[in-house]
Structure formats: structure tokens, C-alpha cells
Amino acid sequence: MLAFPFYRKLSISDGARLPNRTSVRQQQPVSYSTVPKESFVTQNAITVDIACYLKQTNNPLTMSWFNKEEGYFLYFSYGSNLDSTRIHLNNPSAVAVGKGILKDYDLAFGTLSSRKSDPLWTGGTATIVEKKGVNVWGVVWKIDLAAVSNLDRQEDVYLPKEVTIEMTDGTSLLCRTYQIDLLTVMAPMPAYKQVCIEGAREHGLPDYYIQKLMAIQDNGDTKTLTPTMVKMAEAKKDILTKDISTTHIYNSEMATELEECFHYFGYGNHLSNIHLHNKNALKVGIGKLVGYELHFGDFPASSSAKNCWKGGLASIQEKPGSVVWGVIWKMNQTDLEKLDRQVMGYRAKDVTVEKEDGGLISCRVYQLSEYIPATPSTKYKRMMVDGAVENSLPKDYISKLVAIEDNGQTGAVDATLVDSEETKKIVTNGDGVHTSKAIHQSEGYFLYFAYGSNINSKRFSVSCPTSQKVAVGCLKEFCLEFAIKEQTSGEKFVGATIESRLNASTWGVVWRVDLTELPKLDRQEHIKEKFYEPVDVSVDLENGESVICRTYRVLQPYSPFPPSVLYKSVIVIGAEEHALPAAYIETLRSLPEGPEHTVGPMKSYYLEATKN
Incomplete structure (x- = not known):
């Protein structure tokens, strides 16, 4: 050079x-x-x-x-x-x-x-x-x-x-x-630090780097007004003396963490139910978005976005002097696309949110792209109010939410909310008492032992897309069987099951699954139709540890019934995929086969699961 x-x-x-x-x-x-x-x-x-x-x-x-x-x-x-x-x-x-x-x-x-x-x-x-x-x-x-x-x-x-x-x-x-x-x-004065931050935002520097600037300790001098500040204030028609000091000092470990994360400001339904689809979201605290006002609206007829609520959705609109309160969530960068999909019909934008301690933080927020004004449903409004109370937003802001006019619709029309309420009933057995050791409620997941078609990851991802493999496991003193059960209505159910047998073993896969997907799995296993019942079992892992898992077995009485060629193929492919013991895979291959019993969407799922 x-x-x-x-x-x-x-x-x-x-x-x-x-x-x-x-x-x-x-x-x-x-x-x-x-x-x-x-x-x-x-x-x-x-x-x-x-x-x-x-x-x-x-x-x-x-x-x-x-x-x-x-x-x-x-x-x-x-x-x-x-x-x-x-x-x-x-x-x-x-x-x-x-x-x-x-x-x-x-x-x-x-x-x-x-x-x-x-x-x-x-x-x-x-x-x-x-x-x-x-x-x-x-x-x-x-x-x-x-x-x-x-x-x-x-x-x-x-x-x-x-x-x-x-x-x-x-x-x-x-x-x-x-x-x-x-x-x-x-240390710089707060006004100088703010100019650097505003410039970084103006030119779209990375979020983690803006966080680094915001975390720099300033000298707290918010009273001095220098000639440069006066000139900038005249040019910007703004005051640059706001104290934006923070309580954290930047370090290299913080930089690594921030590169992998982003901050999201939730002000609508994500005041409360963010963990329904974003299990890794961590609450940073509450904050206020200055210069914006809360609005409600629905998508226009020309929009491809779908509104599952019978009423308006929350949005924000710029308005000087107004404030929107919400929750600041810290999320993994890998979850960004998933979050974007959850808010179809909204556009993302970067905003500066003021935290409770007066510090500023750069956040992603969403705003309805196009909408027609519409009052929210009673259910949607209630959820926002509950979230505001749960997160201790200011009382005057909660009163403002309570005073919002709604359209009287009280039904839970969002399928995810139905699952959320159903999950709570399953987790607490319907009586408010936590019963299963396989369910880790505070961390938002449960462990599931699959031994039938759900050992095939293609098949299982249809029901539980959040599932993550923990390990291969063995359920001792149980053997694998196949059953058919006919209901009084004439409907027949066929599937794998387990039965107690001395010195027997059933091999399978232990999955970690988002707790919000528990109702889907129960529906797949026809719990309400009393075909399967959930049970907790102790599964031995390859590393010698044992874990308590949820699994399902066919309710007695039932009749033995051999698996169809397609159903058996799904299980064998899953066993090979996860490298179950060779002798056990050979046992699966040698199972007698019966007539085809899979129809409807399930057949297409099984066919997809058998493709290379």
C-alpha cells in the first residue's frame, strides 16, 4: 500500500x-x-x-x-x-x-x-x-x-x-x-454517540454492529450544546442531546452473540403467544416505540394474505407524539425466515425502541403493507390485553388497550390458538395439574419415542415439523406388534403398537418436539377416537442414559393384523435412516405383510416417505 x-x-x-x-x-x-x-x-x-x-x-x-x-x-x-x-x-x-x-x-x-x-x-x-x-x-x-x-x-x-x-x-x-x-x-458524549448510531442505521450497517455502537459507554453529558450540535440540529430540525447511555460495556463475546441474533419488537399478538411458533425467543424486556400509533386493520380483497381472525389485526402508523408499547424479544437469525412467514401481509422495518432504562435498541418490527380499517375481535383484543398485563406494560397503556372498541367476536378462530388451549389441557390433564415427566413445560418441549412409521423423518415432519432427533433408543421389556381395531361406527384403525414381554426390546427414535405440536400428534394417533392412548416410558439411549418419553400404544381390545407393504416400507426405511441395529432391521424386513389398508392423505404421506 x-x-x-x-x-x-x-x-x-x-x-x-x-x-x-x-x-x-x-x-x-x-x-x-x-x-x-x-x-x-x-x-x-x-x-x-x-x-x-x-x-x-x-x-x-x-x-x-x-x-x-x-x-x-x-x-x-x-x-x-x-x-x-x-x-x-x-x-x-x-x-x-x-x-x-x-x-x-x-x-x-x-x-x-x-x-x-x-x-x-x-x-x-x-x-x-x-x-x-x-x-x-x-x-x-x-x-x-x-x-x-x-x-x-x-x-x-x-x-x-x-x-x-x-x-x-x-x-x-x-x-x-x-x-x-x-x-x-x-468516553464520547451521548450526542456524539447518537450521531454515530443514526449514521449506521441510515446506511444499513449490520444490526450486531449497531448494537455494538449502542452498547458503548458514554460520559453522560447531556447538558452541553456544542456549535456542531447546533448546526446539526438546524439541519435535521431535531435535538441531538437525548441521553442514550446503556448499562452494558461491549466486548468480543457480545459481538459473536449479536451476529447470531436479532431483536424483534412485538406489540400485537406477540405480546403473549410468541412461543407458539418461536420457542427460542428470549424476552429482553419491555420498550416503547416513540412516534408511532397503534392501528387495526384487515387485508384488502386483492391481498393474497389470509386473516384467521374475525376482525382487525394490529399494526403501527407513524404519528409524532404517540407511543406504542411492546415486548423486545431476542431471537436467533436462523428463525428470521420463519418469523417473516408468520406475518404474511406485513412488511418488515427497522426501528429504534426505547427500553425501560432509557437506553435505545435497534429492533425488527412489522407493519401491515396494505389494509382497510377494521376493529379487532374480542378474542384478539383480550389476548393483547393479557399479554400487556403479563409483561407489566404501563397501566395507562393497558387501560388504553382495554378501551379499544372490538367487534364482539369471541371465538378462537386461529387454529394455532386452538392448539395452544388444547396443549394446556393435555399438559395438565385438563385439571391444571402437570402430570407427565416427558413434558418439559417451562422449556416448551416434550420427548417422544417413535417406534412405528414416525421413526421415518419424512413421515414425522408432516405432523411435527419442529421435531429434532435426540438419539436412537431402546424400550426394554416391550415387543413390537401390529393391530387392527374396529369402532362401533364401523371405522377401522390399523397401526403399530407395543406390548409388555419379558426380555423383549423395541428399538426406535427419541424426538424432541415443540410443545405446541402435541395436539397434532395426539390427533394423528386418534386419541379422541380411543385407538391409541399416550403413555410415559423409560427409554435407554445409546450413551447409556435413560430418558422419560411420551409414546402411544393401541388400546385393548384389538386384533393382530399384519402391516401392509407400504406401511412396513415406511418403518424399514426409517430404521435404516437412523441406523437401528442390523438384527432389528432384519426382523422388520421379515415381518409378514397384509392387505393395503392405507387410504386418503395418509397414503400420499407414506408414499412420499418411501422416496429416495
């Missing part, structure tokens, strides 16, 4: 420093008599820069951080100049090229050792320090070449340096940036 001879490469981490702390404008006068005439772009500091470079290196003008022919240079910003309003105060020609990262550097805050604070801000300002394996995100700007002196004056406590920036499109750009060489670490 080329560099100006009088800009020695800095390494604050190993104590390197410049022998002379004078800026470009303080260098000794340069004689231009030996400098080619065409190298002069304009009569200002850029001329000095270029002249010094040519005179001291005797090299042609080839540096790629500026383009002489087109009259611009590239500048990488990572601090307050992320904000377009801030950079345009001194550099109105600046145009954002894109966002990128500076590798092997970390962000720090401070000022020159010889100063008490930055002259433009009461506190430290951003700088970069070399740190292997860490990246600094920022924005590359294209600025008129003649304006480099303006930028130099703004960055008076810094020294310029050249850096290679990796852009998000995969390209690399050589850019001019600035670094404090003799750094005294110092």
Missing part, C-alpha cells in the same frame, strides 16, 4: 507514534518549482498534499484513493461522518458509494493526549486501533478532490492514512481515513 512519506503507518497497540504531531497545513512550505504543472488541481491544501507526495517520492500520480482526471477522492468514515447530515456540514459534495469493513481494526474513543477533549464535542471521538480479527464497519464517500482540505480541517486532531476497505459487493477500495495517533481513551 502506498502512503505519504510523512504519514507513517500507525500502530497504537504497539505504541508507535509520529515524531512530529503537525498536520498537513502545519508542514514547512513546499517549493513547487520542480512539480509538474498538471499536478495542481486547485490552489488549496490538496495542492500541498499532491505536491508533497510527488516531490518526496518522485512517483507518478497513481494513488487510487483519489482520481485526478475525474476530480474526486474516496473517504472511509466510521464515526460521526457516517451521518450524512454531519458530513455535509463541511463536505457538501460527499456522495455515499456504499458500506464496507476495515479488517483487523477495532473502534475506540478518545482524543489527543495533549487535549482534555475533542474541540467539537465534549468527550472522546471515534478512532481506529489495530486489532487482529476485528472489523470496523463504515461508509465510503466520494468527495470532490478540491475539498480534501475541508475534511482535514474537520479532522484536526487526527492524521490521515490510507486503508483498504472491503465493500459488501466483494470489491476492495483504497480510501483515505483518519486516526488519532497519540490516543487518550475517553
